Amino acid sequence: MNPSESLLDATMGYLQEREALFAPAATKSSEAIRRRVEESPDLRAPYSRDSDRILHSRAYARYIDKTQVFSLLENDHITHRVLHVQLVSKIARTVGRSLRLNEDLIEAIALGHDIGHIPFGHFGESCLDAICRREGIGRFRHNIQGVRFLDEIEDLNLTLQVLDGILCHDGESRATRLSPLPIEDADPFLEFKNKIDAVQSEHPAVPATPEGCVVRFSDTIAYIARDLRDAAEVGLIDGFSDLPEEIREQLGTNERDIINTLTIDLMETSRTGEDCLIGFSDDIGSALNGLKTFNYRHIYEHEKTRGQDAIIRKMFLAVFEALHEDLKENRSESRIFTDYLDAPWISESYKNEISPAGAVRDFIAGMTDRYFERVYTELVLPRKFESYRIETIGSSDSRRYT
Template sequence: MEERARRLAALRDELNAEEDRRLAPLAARHTQGLRRHPDQRPGHRQNYAQDADRILHSKAYSRYIDKTQVFSLIDNDHITHRVLHVQLVARIARTVGRFLRLNEDLIEAIALGHDIGHPPFGHEGERILGELCRQHGLPLFQHNLQGVQFLENFERKGRGWNLTLQTLDGILCHDGESHLPRLAPCRGKDFAALDDEIRRKEQEPLLPLRPLTLEGCVVRLADTIGYIGRDIEDAIELGLITRDELPADCTRLLGNSNGAMVYTLVSDLIDHNRHLRESDSPGGADDWLGFSPDIAAAMLHLKKFNYERIYHNPAFKPDFNRIRICYQVVFAHCLAQVENSMGQGQPGAPLLDNMTADYYRRHTPAAQARDYVAGMTDAFFLRQAAELGCEPPERRCLPR
């Protein structure tokens, strides 16, 4: 076994050496991956590939399967769920990264984990849980912060997955404007800087953050590519809008279907950032990523259309007043259970049993309740609410 490990480690080192010849000068190298705690048994996998594997095997990733993307409680199996969105973003981002000679393993790890902190019922659930957090003395709930929280402090009974700084930073910084002319990475971060950004973001939710790596920048832009046209297709499928209603100036440049939009946006992102294949000055004039001006303007216009006609359209929303009541009841129940278990000298039982002592020490009862509720799938959340006497909204079919 030891001889096999040595042979595999030698192959890993060969891959790392080939990487220096293959990747763009400003791309992230596996050998640059920093972990908060050095792995005792590094094995044959390269750093960011190991991150992607760990995220895929996490329980939080498994729960993507029943998390709302945009449309909740809809009886239509073709409507996008969070797990499909994450896969689309990973695929889109890897394609862009390959053409720009960036690190595809880091891109994949960030993309797979970027939405792992979303609570039940998507952004509406995030707003409701944010209200409850504020009422109980916690910072406003933000899914990007919660994603880092899950992967660093909650998974594996509180031990976390010990992911690299570069992956955690990409997850933290994936949320933000994607139509700006240029998104430049914020080079030179370490774990102290990551922790400081988390603290500052808790205090100032609107604080803009920039990823440490170009790979993180790619995922941030691919996130928009992954949802903007797909949400339109879902809305058309549900009869909320028609294709003829799409803004003409947007469809002229981007196309009028999700497939055309993805192709146009990916092609533009690759072509407009060809300079990254050879640029070699970190923080220099060419260390940035962005869409061409016309495409960026069209995408911004289309996002505004989506917000007005889809995301804020009351026709597709379930009764979120009832969802809010469910959140209040479920959160209060979880908080009471945590507080009772602490009073009986059995911290966490039965909700968060067998977590590390460090987790209990560092997290108030309200924070433990937040972590538990945020990790629920939509279906599990509704079952819990029903068992506690709530009347959750029912699944429905929208008229075509």
């Protein structure tokens, strides 16, 4: 049911009044760009509509069983991807509100920023990247994959500003200050495609909006201290007291204080006038990069975290090659068809254009950790039957499994 004209007018009037209070650099709803014009009236602002589309996407639903850092660990208190995304959204909207930026745009970027992550986190990404390069289909990057899930595979017709923020989120970067680089080409989606190609070729990408910059730094704030807490939970470190003294002095001695210090510094250092700059002060930025170094050394590259990498790499190879063979041989009973290509939410244009290796890449990239393990088990282990009966055939006994 379409809203009445009076309700629509009142809502649009309120949105215009609210956006009149935005900072000069903030992204207005009137600037939203989509591939296809949408004529139907809607009470939601464009970026709010994008948030809803992301929330209702299949890719978003799969956040629930994608791990953050510790993949092969049974512990209900360890952070999963869906919780991380919620934390990023909360921090980024708090920062955006203080800087008078567009919170609707911030929320949409934050909710979608990690949708391209695959089973077993960043190590899984490196495994799939190696396979993709071997197959000649380009490097695999989870930020590019996130754009592909939402823009190509599910074809949600999201705004360019949201897709750009997802592409450029890169929370692992050591940059501590950013000035947005607006997309100004007469054909903005062509310029965006060139930007994707640049990221594919290992060139750093800067968000086109200050809201995208805020999400990028909020991503770092959300994971950097939470990963320390998780590492203490599983016994990799004793606690925040293991941090170097200079980091504890600058950032704090617990998760809450570190998040608070980084968030407030980001608010106080950033400026959203005509000379827009989003980032941290020199001292806090330096301490943050020191904390990243500590986390890599004591958490992400720890032998206990990386202890089963060889097994995981073999799993990725086995799953990719088996599904690729199923697709080339057109085995319609394979999960590559039943659970992916034959699904009604896969766009026809995608199915017509994607290569076999590309389709397998996308299918694996969308899997949750648990589903990936199940597919691997089905592909490499003998099938177990639910019951058996013994029949006598001729004069000899033989077992027949049914």
